[in-house]
Amino acid sequence: xxxxxxxxxxxxxxxxxxxxxxxxxxxxxxxxxxxxxxxxxxxxxxxxxxxxxxxxxxxxxxxxxxxxxxxxxxxxxxxxxxxxxxxxxxxxxxxxxxxxxxxxxxxxxxxxxxxxxxxxxxxxxxxxxxxxxxxxxxxxxxxxxxxxxxxxxxxxxxxxxxxxxxxxxxxxxxxxxxxxxxxxxxxxxxxxxxxxxxxxxxxxxxxxxxxxxxxxxxxxxxxxxxxxxxxxxxxxxxxxxxxxxxxxxxxxxxxxxxxxxxxxxxxxxxxxxxxxxxxxxxxxxxxxxxxxxxxxxxxxxxxxxxxxxxxxxxxxxxxxxxxxxxxxxxxxxxxxxxxxxxxxxxxxxxxxxxxxxxxxxxxxxxxxxxxxxxxxxxxxxxxxxxxxxxxxxxxxxxxxxxxxxxxxx
Ligand code: GLA
Numbered sequence: 001x002x003x004x005x006x007x008x009x010x011x012x013x014x015x016x017x018x019x020x021x022x023x024x025x026x027x028x029x030x031x032x033x034x035x036x037x038x039x040x041x042x043x044x045x046x047x048x049x050x051x052x053x054x055x056x057x058x059x060x061x062x063x064x065x066x067x068x069x070x071x072x073x074x075x076x077x078x079x080x081x082x083x084x085x086x087x088x089x090x091x092x093x094x095x096x097x098x099x100x101x102x103x104x105x106x107x108x109x110x111x112x113x114x115x116x117x118x119x120x121x122x123x124x125x126x127x128x129x130x131x132x133x134x135x136x137x138x139x140x141x142x143x144x145x146x147x148x149x150x151x152x153x154x155x156x157x158x159x160x161x162x163x164x165x166x167x168x169x170x171x172x173x174x175x176x177x178x179x180x181x182x183x184x185x186x187x188x189x190x191x192x193x194x195x196x197x198x199x200x201x202x203x204x205x206x207x208x209x210x211x212x213x214x215x216x217x218x219x220x221x222x223x224x225x226x227x228x229x230x231x232x233x234x235x236x237x238x239x240x241x242x243x244x245x246x247x248x249x250x251x252x253x254x255x256x257x258x259x260x261x262x263x264x265x266x267x268x269x270x271x272x273x274x275x276x277x278x279x280x281x282x283x284x285x286x287x288x289x290x291x292x293x294x295x296x297x298x299x300x301x302x303x304x305x306x307x308x309x310x311x312x313x314x315x316x317x318x319x320x321x322x323x324x325x326x327x328x329x330x331x332x333x334x335x336x337x338x339x340x341x342x343x344x345x346x347x348x349x350x351x352x353x354x355x356x357x358x359x360x361x362x363x364x365x366x367x368x369x370x371x372x373x374x375x376x377x378x379x380x381x382x383x384x385x386x387x388x389x390x391x392x393x394x395x396x397x398x399x400x401x402x403x404x405x406x407x408x409x
Pocket of ligand 1: 160
């Protein structure tokens with residue numbers, strides 16, 4: 001009997017504690033930056049591959065590039081360490097520490113360096129017994145690890161969910177959020193919880209109280225198939241996912257792979273455009289030391305970034321899917337009637353630009369005076385379109401035409 005009462009009291013206390021919400025004030029627009037995982041993985045071989053291994057050198061070099069090559073000024077201001085940074089064991093007090101060969105100066109020094117460049121440092125932990133790469137997990141050390149990373153001056157935590165019981169996540173991630181709040185240091189919280197809990201079987205209205213962003217689907221890989229697989233999943237599940245996004249809390253379709261090995265120019269523009277339409281966090285995972293001018297121009301495109309960072313924070317939706325063409329729209333803040341960003345995405349592979357026509361009323365535009373249209377990547381001004389004027393576009397295979405539509409003034 002007493003045991004039952006005590007259990008109920010503890011459960012109630014936990015519930016009360018967990019219902020208080022994430023109050024770090026961060027990520028009012030989708031966060032931007034650079035994240036090591038997709039491009040640099042768990043390469044710990046600093047003997048044979050010192051230039052590319054997961055080490056303080058790599059992060060210092062990327063921080064230099066972010067700060068000196070205009071990325072930071074464009075908004076890419078986080079640099080985030082992923083898996084495989086830790087020592088394989090905790091110390092005698094149970095504290096985590098970085099691998100001493102690869103991070104000889106420790107994470108605090110690296111954070112100081114990153115901060116001296118005007119950037120923010122993110123780090124990776126795992127909620128379970130081990131990280132996905134087999135390093136120590138945080139399940140028994142949530143508070144201690146929150147205090148450790150806050151003490152180092154960490155600004156973002158990506159908390160993964162390998163080697164964990166999904167049923168523990170509904171108390172564990174909120175607990176971690178509380179422990180981070182208690183440190184007094186605002187730490188952007190990126191939760192992988194939904195990705196492990198089935199992506200759509202998640203109570204997103206409760207999740208947004210605890211996490212600033214969350215992975216909900218498979219890891220991105222360096223291929224167009226992977227990018228389109230993610231886009232499809234977001235389109236197919238948009239009625240659940242789109243309402244979950246907003247200032248302070250975002251769906252995360254994973255990293256931008258623009259500048260890596262696989263995507264063509266058209267596909268690169270398409271990923272960038274779609275991530276902006278989805279109000280996705282923009283974390284590049286590429287080698288900023290050798291990135292091409294072409295990839296850079298896509299990632300730095302001011303108009304696309306402006307769409308991504310729109311203050312309304314409304315995630316876009318797939319409105320039309322026909323003949324291998326998808327039309328996605330995102331509402332953009334405007335004084336009276338909304339503006340729109342529209343991505344026309346060509347999923348066809350039949351070798352020539354596809355001629356596609358539509359009128360604006362078909363995609364839900366309502367302003368009776370019509371809209372001024374321009375193309376985002378070419379800056380081409382299309383002029384005035386009322387709701388019934390036929391708009392004809394030529395969309396390259398696996399490419400995108402991205403329109404910005406402003407209501408006539
Ligand atoms: C999981 C995550 C990835 C990455 C790896 C690291 O697969 O989804 O983003 O963090 O673990 O091991």
